[in-house]
Amino acid sequence: MAAEAGVSAEFGYKNVGPKGALVAAVLDVAVGGDDEPVALAEGNSVTRLRELTSASEVLAGYVQVLVPVQERIAPLLVLAGQSPDPAAAALLIKADAERLAGMTALAQHLHHLGGLRVGLDAGRTRDCGPAPVRSCTTCW
Numbered sequence: 001m002a003a004e005a006g007v008s009a010e011f012g013y014k015n016v017g018p019k020g021a022l023v024a025a026v027l028d029v030a031v032g033g034d035d036e037p038v039a040l041a042e043g044n045s046v047t048r049l050r051e052l053t054s055a056s057e058v059l060a061g062y063v064q065v066l067v068p069v070q071e072r073i074a075p076l077l078v079l080a081g082q083s084p085d086p087a088a089a090a091l092l093i094k095a096d097a098e099r100l101a102g103m104t105a106l107a108q109h110l111h112h113l114g115g116l117r118v119g120l121d122a123g124r125t126r127d128c129g130p131a132p133v134r135s136c137t138t139c140w
Helices: 009-015 019-032 044-051 055-082 086-112 122-126
Strands: none
Touching (some): 019 055, 019 086, 044 055, 044 086, 055 086, 086 122
């Protein structure tokens, strides 16, 4: 990786850390879309979603935020899934936990707005997955 970046391996280890730390740093930038030290959940786009009061607007906004993120991170997650490196497995666990936290917040917001199907709770909605469009007939 260092050679591709035009730096020495020593430079990489001193400034980023081992390969697992580098991959985690790249994923963090890919999730946020920039190198700002702000978590996606605390960024402006997600903060604006929490201020919406219409379930349909929340879902539309969520898709607008989620699709570009998924386009950026999917290749990294595929590579991590193919790697035998324990750091890659840890990265996948972290990414899944963050996805679950995001889906939990979305489901709770929709539940609060009355935007869930009658009889459906936020927990079950969260488990419908990160693709509201795919799950719309069973969850939303």
